[in-house]
Amino acid sequence: MxxxxxxxxxxxxxxIFLPLYLTLVGVSAILKLFITIERSIDLMIxxxxxxxxxxxxxxxxxxxxxxxxxxMRFYRNLLGDEGYLMHTLPVKPYEHVLAKLITSIVWMLAxxxxxxxxxxxxxxxKGFFRDMFNMLGQLLEAIGVxxxxxxxxxxxxxxxxxxxxxxxxxxxxxxxxxxxxxxxxGHRIVGSxxxxxxxxxxxxxxxxxxxxxxxxxxxxxxxxxxNLSLINMGAWNPFSAFFAIAACLNLVLxxxxxxxxxxxxxxxxxxx
Amino acid sequence: xNQNSGFDSHEIKAGELEPAVHAGRSTDxxxxxxxxxxxxxxxxxxxxxxxxxxxxxxxxxxxxKIYGGRIIGLLGPNGSxxxxxxxxxxxxxxxxxxxxxxxxxxxxxxxxxxxSYLPDRIYLNDWMRVHQLVSFFEDFYDxxxxxxxxxxxxxxxxxxxxxxxxxxxxxxxKVQLILTxxxxxxLYLLDEPIGGVDPAARDxxxxxxxxxxxxxxxxxxxxxxxxxxxxxxxxxxFLSNGKIMLAGAADDIRAKNGCSIDxxxxxxxxx
Numbered sequence: 001m002x003x004x005x006x007x008x009x010x011x012x013x014x015x016i017f018l019p020l021y022l023t024l025v026g027v028s029a030i031l032k033l034f035i036t037i038e039r040s041i042d043l044m045i046x047x048x049x050x051x052x053x054x055x056x057x058x059x060x061x062x063x064x065x066x067x068x069x070x071x072m073r074f075y076r077n078l079l080g081d082e083g084y085l086m087h088t089l090p091v092k093p094y095e096h097v098l099a100k101l102i103t104s105i106v107w108m109l110a111x112x113x114x115x116x117x118x119x120x121x122x123x124x125x126k127g128f129f130r131d132m133f134n135m136l137g138q139l140l141e142a143i144g145v146x147x148x149x150x151x152x153x154x155x156x157x158x159x160x161x162x163x164x165x166x167x168x169x170x171x172x173x174x175x176x177x178x179x180x181x182x183x184x185x186g187h188r189i190v191g192s193x194x195x196x197x198x199x200x201x202x203x204x205x206x207x208x209x210x211x212x213x214x215x216x217x218x219x220x221x222x223x224x225x226x227n228l229s230l231i232n233m234g235a236w237n238p239f240s241a242f243f244a245i246a247a248c249l250n251l252v253l254x255x256x257x258x259x260x261x262x263x264x265x266x267x268x269x270x271x272x
Numbered sequence: 273x274n275q276n277s278g279f280d281s282h283e284i285k286a287g288e289l290e291p292a293v294h295a296g297r298s299t300d301x302x303x304x305x306x307x308x309x310x311x312x313x314x315x316x317x318x319x320x321x322x323x324x325x326x327x328x329x330x331x332x333x334x335x336x337k338i339y340g341g342r343i344i345g346l347l348g349p350n351g352s353x354x355x356x357x358x359x360x361x362x363x364x365x366x367x368x369x370x371x372x373x374x375x376x377x378x379x380x381x382x383x384x385x386x387x388s389y390l391p392d393r394i395y396l397n398d399w400m401r402v403h404q405l406v407s408f409f410e411d412f413y414d415x416x417x418x419x420x421x422x423x424x425x426x427x428x429x430x431x432x433x434x435x436x437x438x439x440x441x442x443x444x445x446k447v448q449l450i451l452t453x454x455x456x457x458x459l460y461l462l463d464e465p466i467g468g469v470d471p472a473a474r475d476x477x478x479x480x481x482x483x484x485x486x487x488x489x490x491x492x493x494x495x496x497x498x499x500x501x502x503x504x505x506x507x508x509x510f511l512s513n514g515k516i517m518l519a520g521a522a523d524d525i526r527a528k529n530g531c532s533i534d535x536x537x538x539x540x541x542x543x
Contacts, residue, residue, distance in 0.1 A: 088387070
């Protein structure tokens with residue numbers, strides 16, 4: 001059933017994201033054209049400025065819309081009138097939450113990919129890819145000189161894991177807020193915003209506690225000194241340890257939000 | 273009418289000749305009376321109570337047993353608990369206390385497959401086209417009959433390629449009804465199916481209900497416009513302030529009171 005839910009989730013969101021992605025790539029191509037022509041014609045500066053503005057707006061939109069649609073889909077489809085259909089489908093509540101979450105994550109990744117693509121379109125010139133790979137090679141070489149490779153790789157990976165977990169937790173925090181907020185009958189949006197601030201405060205308190213605990217350890221000293229050579233200490237150096245601890249805490253929050261959302265949809269659902 | 277309000281258990285059974293209302297003190301007793309231990313009711317409510325935060329009980333202490341093969345009118349004025357009752361049965365609400373069982377199970381994935389529900393509002397998203405909605409229902413419900421849906425769609429002159437967005441409210445309601453009735457469910461829950469449509473459409477809707485539900489199934493339809501539906505009802509349940517005031521076979525009630533259900537309703541709920 002999850003795959004069927006995902007199918008309709010992507011049908012519903014794709015009709016907004018795909019045209020937007022096409023527009024972004026198109027605008028970056030046109031902008032690139034203007035930048036190329038500008039060198040020969042002075043007047044080209046006007047459309048170039050306009051398209052630069054448009055490009056910036058679209059880049060922001062591509063990412064903002066991931067969050068806006070994540071919230072709108074959840075609220076409308078599961079807590080609004082469409083909820084009367086969704087919650088009478090022979091589907092478990094957690095499958096609804098998972099379908100929404102997976103869709104949001106996929107669109108986040110797609111938005112990152114399309115944004116990178118649009119930058120490549122803008123920056124492209126003859127020998128672009130050759131230059132890029134050369135640069136990457138030099139970077140890797142430099143890393144080899146300063147840091148031992150395995151511990152550096154591990155640190156980067158733990159940092160990426162933290163980034164992913166934080167993003168997922170962000171979506172789940174929105175979902176949990178709305179699932180709790182719907183309890184406030186007649187003021188469900190206000191309820192959702194209040195719930196969000198509640199969850200936000202709790203997560204801030206937890207990170208504060210984490211910082212206070214860490215401040216008594218060597219990890220914090222190393223982080224404060226910003227001494228990157230400490231990465232050479234091995235896979236578990238102060239940096240990777242910090243990322244891993246932060247990721248674990250986020251994971252705990254994420255799972256809690258999931259459990260709360262699922263409980264609310266299963267037991268406390270109250271459609272208007 | 274208060275001679276009936278002392279009843280706290282009601283039973284509505286297929287093909288029963290005796291009065292369908294049982295004045296038992298509890299469900300267990302009434303089960304013994306009717307000697308139907310072996311048959312699991314299609315829908316059973318035990319002490320079903322629903323209270324919204326800070327309000328009086330929307331439903332209180334409902335005992336009810338419903339079996340297959342009946343068309344049941346859930347009648348009552350606005351705010352009497354009809355929609356709450358239906359939402360509890362289809363699992364959109366959890367009871368404050370008591371339980372509701374469909375084929376002996378609490379509302380869940382299994383019961384949702386057995387129950388076909390038409391809410392009192394438009395629950396379809398407006399960006400989909402009719403044929404997409406048909407595939408949606410086909411995807412999620414094994415018991416959905418797409419062929420039946422398309423034949424009703426074409427009979428009504430609805431274009432399967434149209435978007436919901438461009439349809440009138442009445443057409444959307446018809447599409448919803450078609451989707452609901454094209455499922456081979458064992459319990460149909462129709463909340464105000466004729467509430468917002470004109471009399472001609474009402475006849476169409478009633479005949480759609482009559483000709484399309486599968487014979488072993490039970491249809492519960494809630495309404496406060498009784499005159500139009502009275503002729504198709506086998507049984508009626510009168511709800512008032514969250515309590516069952518009267519329940520039984522429509523013919524018996526008519527005979528006992530010497531008037532139509534519609535007249536009885538007007539008398540009982542006179543303002």
